[in-house]
Amino acid sequence: MVLAELGGSISRALKRMSDATVVDDKALADCLNEITRALLQADVRFAAVRDLQNNIRRLVNLEALAAGTNKRKIIQQAVFCELCSMLDPGKPSFVPAKGKPSVVMFVGLQGSGKTTTCTKYAYHHRRKGFNPALVCADTFRAGAFDQLKQNATKARIPFYGSYNESDPVKIAVEGVDRFRKENYDLIIVDTSGRHKQEAALFEEMRQVSEATKPDLVIFVMDGSIGQAAFDQAQAFKQSASVGAVIVTKMDGHAKGGGALSAVAATKSPVIFIGTGEHIDEFEVFDVKPFVNRLLGMGDLSGLVNKIKDVMPADQQPELVQKLTAGTFTLRLLYEMFQNLQNMGPLGQLFSMFPGFGGGLITKGKEKEGQAKIKRYMTIMDSMTDAELDSTNPKLMNESRIIRIARGSGRLVKDVTEMLEEYKRIAKMWSKLKLNNKNVRDHQIINSLPPNLVKQMGGAAGLQTVMKQMCSKGGDLI
């Protein structure tokens, strides 16, 4: 996704700061300037970027930090927390429950991707065990019913609509009543859009909403409009009591980051993002895992969920346990490659793996990525069990590398490249272990001079400060 560019720029800025010989005010200023530039390029509102920069400066007072403190880590953590709070509206959304009938109404401007997103939303929930149905209450655009019908038929989701009836309220009510009687637990109503935010559009939305009494109104918005999303989301929120937002076309536009932060500023939760035209190019939007992925840190919870979606239940526990255990061996990497090859669009999944996003496989370059993975697997096939199960890199000396290269019919440079990749990914996974909040807090407290900890109210006081630093997030990178 194009957001990878934004994430890449921020990660590079953090890396440059980390690589600096001394982390002083200049290194911090350079890092913040680079992050600012990247965010402005993604069309994030200037005021939000300025606040982010000021907050980080306030949180990371380099002079006040004692010698021996891991300044790099503290800066990284502050950046992570601030990005999270920029994207967090601080408000949860209504969540439909299986078996309990819910009506969800979709609103948005024409062309935003509303009809496509209704089907994606239905499909996503069906995979989670819901029994969804679609109602087409768009009588404004000729062909809208046909489009919904086509999408719904392909996804095998029941639908309701009419070629003759011109009253959207009547169709919406009939459809909702019918699916309620038939015990569908997620009834999705697609409404019409216009090119502009017009009074007629809002009036129609109000009428459909009054007649069907939706549990949730979802506003669908095109992510390519960047910070203009603020005014659009605000206008829809006021006219149709929008309870959640889905931002579409996050696959094709550099302004997606701006759109996400602008929606958050309207205090509307973004619940999903659309990342392509295909029905499963649709992702749950959750701030912390999203920022982790943006910065190339992976999204373990998303990955585990995806595995639960696509893998037979009897094979899940072992893999999930291994993934979360924290010991990252070459064999585990091999098993991941093996499983991922059976799991549908690789690009989507890979960005969820800590350390995989952006590097090993990138969207649009899946073929090259898959070839690389095949190559790595062939190399691993020539390794011994001890090598695959060990986490000790010293086991892999020059003579073994040459033997493995010969055995797999590859060059020495291919073997070393694979081992470097493995080391990089394993390092990311070891950081995940440190993300455990207690371990992390303990480490930070131990790195500060005792009198400073005392001044801040002891360990408990310091933990409160750290909580405030991450008031909207939880774990840090």
Ligand SMILES: Nc1nc2c(ncn2[C@@H]2O[C@H](COP(=O)(O)OP(=O)(O)OP(=O)(O)O)[C@@H](O)[C@H]2O)c(=O)[nH]1
């Ligand atoms: N690349 C990309 N295209 C998308 C995404 N979501 C929707 N589209 C495309 O956007 C175009 C418009 O989508 P529709 O679903 O027809 O839009 P709509 O908002 O329902 O339009 P109206 O029914 O006229 O209000 C279609 O070509 C979709 O395939 C997305 O996440 N990524």
